[in-house]
Amino acid sequence: MARSFSEIKAKVDRGEAIVLSAQEVREILDGGNELTLEDVDVVTCATRAVMSGTYAVLSFPVAKAGSFLRAKSAWLNGVPAEVGPCPNERLGILDLIVFGTAHSRSDPKYGGGHLFRDLAEGKNVEVKVETDAGKDFEVEVGLSDMPQARLFGTRHSFKNYSAFVNPGEERVATIFHATFFDPCWNGASVSGCGHLNPIQNDPFLETIGVGTRVLLNGAEGFVLGKGTRSSPEKPNLSGFADMHGMDPEYMGGFATSCGPECVSSWAVPISVTSERVLESIAAPDRSIPLPVMDVVERREIGKATYGDVWEEVDLEVEIHPVACKRCTQCIPESICPTRAIGFEDWKPTLDRNRCFNCGLCSTACVGEVFRAHLGSLRFDGREVPIVVRQSDRLRAERLAEVLKRRILDHSFRMTEMVERISP
Ligand code: SF4
Ligand code: SF4
Structure with a gap:
């Protein structure tokens, strides 16, 4: 029926x-x-x-109207953006397209996906603008400063x-x-x-x-x-x-x-x-x-x-800080793809909100601090x-x-x- x-x-x-x-x-x-x-x-x-097929369309003011003709290039927390398609001539407004897979020019482990999350978390991001007259300037903006911010999936x-x-x-x-x-x-x-x-x-x-x-x-x-x-x-x-x-x-x-x-x-x-x-x-x-x-x-x-x-x-990774052997270099910390592992008072910590439950730390920890049956x-x-x-x-x-x-x-x-x- x-x-x-x-x-x-x-x-x-x-x-x-x-x-x-x-x-x-x-x-x-x-x-x-x-x-x-x-x-x-x-x-x-x-x-x-x-x-991978993710991009954002962001539109927001960065300067007073008339202060520059049009933007040529822009970076958000070092992540390159495509400027346009609208030139917004003399409006002081940027229209940007940012790829989720774009890589920051300053931090090899930071990209468009990190940027989108930082914005959603309410953080301000640093915007560097290069105008077509060769003038550079910087502003800080957050999601609440962006009248339009949409995320698109091209292949999700x-x-x-x-x-x-x-x-x-x-x-x-x-x-x-x-x-x-x-x-x-x-x-x-x-x-x-x-x-x-x-x-x-x-x-x-x-x-x-x-x-x-x-x-x-x-x-x-x-x-x-x-x-x-x-x-x-x-x-x-x-x-x-x-x-x-x-x-x-x-x-x-x-x-x-x-x-x-x-x-x-x-x-x-x-x-x-x-x-x-x-x-x-x-x-x-x-x-x-x-x-x-x-x-x-x-x-x-x-x-x-x-x-x-x-x-x-195990869908979720367990953490047992007392098992830590205090290795010279903590491999799980350095390879965690979401930077969820840290140390406080020499004890390993796990930021559950950031953790993706990928399980990689459980395969790399020599002390079985991180455990998951994958x-x-x-x-x-x-x-x-x-x-x-x-x-x-x-x-x-x-x-x-x-x-x-x-x-x-x-x-x-x-x-x-x-x-x-x-x-
Ligand atoms: S690899 Fe494991 S045991 Fe070694 S420092 Fe990191 S958490 Fe501790
Ligand atoms: S499960 Fe993956 S994301 Fe979570 S702490 Fe371990 S390595 Fe990082």
């Missing part, structure tokens, strides 16, 4: 809808219970991961992603690892939130379309259409949201051995309109294939499942330990819960798509 979006939306508006997070659905099914269309109306899904929320290994004999620099990638199958990097992933729960894009309201980094935004490189096998989405409402916990930078990358999060409501949608929602991690790629040649060399990544593992990929008779996760399933679960609560208290209004997306 299929149902329309309007019927489900009317139930939500009347306060009669059954809204579950994808995690709750899993728990119901794992408990041996069945789920029919009568048991659930909306399922909230989410993903948080390194998402893939229907899951891939794992990477390095079968070669030399270590390589890559955006898929926070450090150099060890050779000889010596560890895997993984990405994708498995059964929680929005498109995994609606693989035929029956309920997600142009105009669907979503949460992007916790702020309300909309799906614009398919993302770049989207295909029927690997669909992904483009979308945008206003940065003023973003929650810094769900965004930020992630340092890799090829420079800083950008972290984004999506939460999407799936209206359970048909048995086919319900069937996709019911799929467990172990039934979702995870292609294993050669990180150098970028070809598929095996197939594991998301059960290897997210079943019977699991292993199993394919073709091999077992390759996972050493770094570029998706944060814990926060994705939290974001799916946030969206569920907001639908139930009517502070998030679900919208019907205005057009279907063909990936």
Whole structure:
């Protein structure tokens, strides 16, 4: 028995809808219970991961009108911005486009993703401007000084992603690892939130379309259409949201051995309109294939499942400061991709708000201060330990819960798509 979006939306508006997070659905099914269309109306899904295809459009005043003709170049905390497209002649206003993957010219571990989070945290950033007359000046601005600040995803929320290994004999620099990638199958990097992933729960894009309201980094935004490189096998989405409402916990930078990358999060409501949608929602991690790629040649060399990544593992890293051996150099501190590790009174600390739960520190600490069971990929008779996760399933679960609560208290209004997306 299929149902329309309007019927489900009317139930939500009347306060009669059954809204579950994808995690709750899993728990119901794992408990041996069945789920029919009568048991659930909306399922909230989410993903948080390194998402390279991110940029911001920022527009804000930097000087009095008439003080310069037009800007030629600009940097925010050292991160280069594209000036334009509007020249804003003599207005003293900058229109900038900043890539989430742009690298600071002053700090090799700081990039656009870090900048976006700093702005969302309410910090002021340093803006350096070079005018076309060769004049330089600097100002400090915060998000509240920017009448317009929007974040766009050109290629976000893939229907899951891939794992990477390095079968070669030399270590390589890559955006898929926070450090150099060890050779000889010596560890895997993984990405994708498995059964929680929005498109995994609606693989035929029956309920997600142009105009669907979503949460992007916790702020309300909309799906614009398919993302770049989207295909029927690997669909992904483009979308945008206003940065003023973003929650810094769900965004930020992630340092890799090829420079800083950008972290984004999506939460999407799936209206359970048909048995086919319900069937996709019911799929467990172990039934979702995870292609294993050669990180150098970028070809598929095996197939594991998301059960290897997210079943019977620790989603959160533990810290045991008393176990610290006070090494001359703390490797976890130096390689943490989000700068979440520090020291206070000679004891290691972990900033939970910054931590991405990538797990890398647990593989590098000689004193077992940082602990997490990350699991292993199993394919073709091999077992390759996972050493770094570029998706944060814990926060994705939290974001799916946030969206569920907001639908139930009517502070998030679900919208019907205005057009279907063909990936
Ligand atoms: S590597 Fe581990 S044991 Fe050594 S200083 Fe760092 S936290 Fe302490
Ligand atoms: S899991 Fe460890 S290495 Fe990864 S972000 Fe958190 S503190 Fe840093």
